[in-house]
Amino acid sequence: MSLLENSRKQVFHVLCLLMLAVIASSTLLSIFTEGVQIKILKDLCMTCILFGGAAMAIALGSSGIPNDVESRTIHPLIARPLTRAQYVMGKFIGTVITVSVGVAAMALAFSALIFLYQHSFDTYLCMAVLFTLLEVAIIAAIATTISTFATPAVTTVLTFLAYVGGTIKIGYVGGLIERSSGGITKAAYLLIYHVLPNLECFNLKASLVHHDAVPAAYLGQVFIYGICYIAFVLVLGMSFFAGREV
Amino acid sequence: MRPIRMSMISLALLSLASACLAEDPKSLGHHWHVPAYRVEMQAQICIMAGIALAIVGSLWIKRIVQTRRSRQ
Numbered sequence: 445m446s447l448l449e450n451s452r453k454q455v456f457h458v459l460c461l462l463m464l465a466v467i468a469s470s471t472l473l474s475i476f477t478e479g480v481q482i483k484i485l486k487d488l489c490m491t492c493i494l495f496g497g498a499a500m501a502i503a504l505g506s507s508g509i510p511n512d513v514e515s516r517t518i519h520p521l522i523a524r525p526l527t528r529a530q531y532v533m534g535k536f537i538g539t540v541i542t543v544s545v546g547v548a549a550m551a552l553a554f555s556a557l558i559f560l561y562q563h564s565f566d567t568y569l570c571m572a573v574l575f576t577l578l579e580v581a582i583i584a585a586i587a588t589t590i591s592t593f594a595t596p597a598v599t600t601v602l603t604f605l606a607y608v609g610g611t612i613k614i615g616y617v618g619g620l621i622e623r624s625s626g627g628i629t630k631a632a633y634l635l636i637y638h639v640l641p642n643l644e645c646f647n648l649k650a651s652l653v654h655h656d657a658v659p660a661a662y663l664g665q666v667f668i669y670g671i672c673y674i675a676f677v678l679v680l681g682m683s684f685f686a687g688r689e690v
Numbered sequence: 691m692r693p694i695r696m697s698m699i700s701l702a703l704l705s706l707a708s709a710c711l712a713e714d715p716k717s718l719g720h721h722w723h724v725p726a727y728r729v730e731m732q733a734q735i736c737i738m739a740g741i742a743l744a745i746v747g748s749l750w751i752k753r754i755v756q757t758r759r760s761r762q
Contacts, residue, residue: 614726637730638737645727650720662722669731676738 446508446538451545455503460546463496467553471560482561483653489554490572490649493547497580498607500543505587506599508535513690522690529682536588536678540581547577568655571663572648578670579646583607585674586641589681593688609636610643641673 450456470488509532512518521531551573558566587603594602609617617637624630645666651658721727 614721614724614730618726638734642727642730642734645721645731647721651722656720658720658722662728665728665731669735672735672738676742679742 446535447541450504450508450538450542453504456500456542456546459496459500459503460549463492463546463550464553466492467550467557471557485557485561486653487649489557490576490652493550493554493573494576494579494647496550497543497547497576498583500546501539501580501584502587502600502603502607504542505536505539505584506591506603507596508539509588509591509685510596510599518690528686532588532592532682532685533678536585539584539588543580543584544577547573547580566652568648568652571658572652575646575648575666578667579643582641582643582670582673582677585677585681589677589684592681592685606640607643610641613637613640613642614644642669646670
């Protein structure tokens with residue numbers, strides 16, 4: 445139900461079409477030489493897939509539960525033999541599947557472009573897209589959890605901040621911790637540092653662009669970390685929603 | 691107008707693709723070569739496991755206390 449509801453939203457269609465248009469128009473990069481052109485194409489397309497997926501996850505994840513509560517469509521759902529935890533989980537899975545459809549469409553267009561340029565499929569592409577999808581799932585989990593107690597606008601802003609913070613966490617927040625001297629300030633930075641997700645580690649764009657192999661142990665660790673973070677954030681969301689009056 | 695627009699597009703693309711223009715990919719220090727990323731992931735997994743264990747433990751203790759009280 446959540447999947448149907450999400451797929452009917454305008455924001456999903458607009459973002460999908462916009463990103464597909466950007467990916468298709470990246471073929472116009474004829475001002476560069478052949479070797480650089482394909483690298484820029486991969487870089488640009490992976491950035492589009494990530495931005496598009498993240499924007500869809502934020503837009504769809506932040507509006508699902510508050511809209512149901514506001515329009516009171518949640519009451520017949522809760523009256524059924526369905527726990528609140530299952531409802532939150534269903535909303536999250538619906539968001540992830542909808543975003544996956546959009547990301548898959550973008551990845552297909554991208555792989556077709558790569559085939560046109562390289563005359564072969566890139567095996568690194570599947571891995572990069574799968575880990576991008578895991579990153580997007582983390583963003584969707586954060587949006588779903590925040591939406592259990594906040595309005596859609598607040599959820600959108602907070603999730604976007606978490607996304608940006610998670611992307612620059614090691615480089616920027618890590619640097620702030622090293623430079624700070626005060627006890628309370630350092631403790632606050634450390635709290636932010638450990639609460640934010642480490643999203644940069646899901647970004648395997650450089651591996652795709654340079655064909656630089658990523659160690660399997662590292663990939664396994666990133667995968668386990670992603671699943672653990674999603675589970676933890678969703679359990680928090682379920683416990684928030686269990687105690688809320690709807 | 692056209693040259694200005696072209697140069698702006700080129701600049702935007704170059705800024706997006708700055709990573710791929712590096713001569714040596716290793717010099718970029720990809721995150722799988724940086725130990726801080728691995729350490730932080732392990733730390734966060736440990737923190738999450740610790741919090742989960744603490745919650746489960748507190749619920750278990752709460753249940754035991756409730757059972758003893760009901761017996762009394």
